[in-house]
Amino acid sequence: MTRTLRVGAAQLGPIQRSDDRASVVSRLIVLLREAADAGCDLVAYPELALTTFFPRWFVDDITEADHWYETAMPNEHTQPLFDEARRLGVGFCLGYALLDRDGGTENRWNVQSLVDRDGSIVGTFRKVHIPGHEAHEPDRPFQHAERYYFEPSPLGFGVWEAFGGRIGMMICNDRRWPESYREMGLQDVELILCGYNTPLHYAPDPSQDVLQGFHNALVAQSGAYQNGTFVVVVAKGGVEEGVDSLSDTLVVAPSGEILARSSTSGDELVVADCDLDWCRQYRDTLFDMHRYRRPEVYTRLTSQRGPQLD
Ligand code: ING
Secondary structure, three states, X not given: OOOEEEEEEEEEOOOOOOOOHHHHHHHHHHHHHHHHXXXXXXXXXXXXXXXXXXXXXXXXXXXXXXXXXXXXXXXXXXXXXXXXXXXXXXXXXXXXXXXXXXXXXXXXXXXXXXXXXXXXXXXXXEOOOOOOOOOOOOOOOOOOOHHHHOOOOOOOOOEEEEOOXXXXXXEHHHHHOHHHHHXXXXXXXXXXXXXXXXXXXXOOOHHHHHHHHXXXXXXXXXXXXXXXXXXXXEEEOEEEOOEEEOOOOEEEOOOOOEEEEOOOOOOEEEEXXXXXXXXXXXXXXXXXXXXXXXXXHOOHHHHOOOXXXX
């Protein structure tokens, strides 16, 4: 009896500033139903899947951005998605901005929630690596002010028992850092779900623009192979408020092979069967961490933030 999960990577095309949550949730439900018809067990949506990528604008008064955040999950806007998922018996992973006002404190997180087939939230991951900049940088063609709008998670990376396997999550820039995968690999993760919004233009070094697709695949394939896990990276792509973003949604096997990928820059469901036992073919051999890893000599990995000369 294999533990095969049929995963639907639900890529989104642009969400424009004027697209209200109801219209977006309708798009999510269309993809959910397509996934159910395809026999999917689980649907993965992108980062910030309910709104446009609002960190592309800088507002001096951050409360003017409050409306881009959810204050609860589910809520009036997303309840129809949770209800339909439960009716169809399909789980999902949803990226959104969370404004957490709890007991007088206020925190702004970039999060992903993993939802089981019965509509219950299994866990919520907060983005760890926050890219971009903290202050307005008017010389940029568009802002990427995530470090203004979101705090970095103090919790790190978790792995949850769900859908008959061990499911991990990360968000966008997290996928570029090998530590993200290894932290979950050391928790015996079998499937990592990662939504992203990645503009094709990278202002600090435009030479990277033409390499966005290559880098996206490079990090997902290496992270999958080096930790013997499936990795699903799901885009919100296309031209969103004038900014063209990467659309290369991928499902990657523990071998590092790409099992399925999107072929458009719009709303598109990418389906792949993930036999979770495939992970053991790498984790019990080449990447038998208990046998081969040498943490006793990896002393810099957690003692240093960046390079330093001894
Ligand atoms: N976006 C980007 C990412 O890491 C970025 C940051 C922007 C990278 C533009 C390259 C080009 O994919 C998010 N949301 O983390």
